[in-house]
Amino acid sequence: MRLSYSFMDKLAMLIVATGLISVAACAPSGSMAPPVSTTQAETASYIIGPGDTLQISVWHNAELTSTVPVRPDGRISTPLVNDVVAAGRMPVELGHEIEGRLKKFVADPTVTVIVSGFVGPYSQQVRIVGEAVTPKAIPYEAHMTVLDAMIAAGGLTPFAAGNRAKIVRKTDGKDVDTRVRLSDLLKDGDLSANTDLRPGDIIIIPQSYF
DSSP states (O other): OOOOOOHHHHHHHHHHHHHHHHHHHHSOOSEEOOOOOSSOOOOOOOOOOTTOEEEEEETTOGGGOEEEEOOTTSEEEETTEEEEEOTTSOHHHHHHHHHHHHTTTSSSOOEEEEEEEOOOOGGGOEEEEESBSSOEEEOOOTTOBHHHHHHHTTOBOTTBOGGGEEEEEEETTEEEEEEEOHHHHHHHOOGGGOOBOOTTOEEEEOBOOO
16 A cells, blocks of 8 residues: 655654754764772872972981972972972882982881872863863862862853863873763762763763754
């Protein structure tokens, strides 16, 4: 049996098809970011950066203990140790370097380096850009999540398209985008939209179309 379509039937089909195309065009691209891991993620070793504050302790030598800033050139100076490179190194690695330099003055020195003020190297900071109340770069901390970063940035502006936000992460030398539902997370309290961050992540929040 042949089926015939009236003008109204064809018009309805055209409207439906146009609507589907529009929805597809507006849908954000990229994979969805996974929820926060239920198991404790491996803690990345902290890398010292310019602007950090370091507490340098020398066992049984209180006069050599000091608290120093990491200068913009990435170096520090402590009693008996001048201009040692700190930026880009782990605290334990820096401690061993200082121990080696102190051996000329102290027998078997034991040095502990504690980071008491965190900034971190630029490459490991988390950046929040776009429609955040306070776009900024913040130091990465172990087990940091998108929720932590957005609290630091003051949340979303009224013009933010939060559910079209994305995280840009350097993976194998390439920038990889993953979508994150910030509106669901911050406005509706949907914790399944929260996700882990890694050093160097960039959170990009676009503006709403209307």
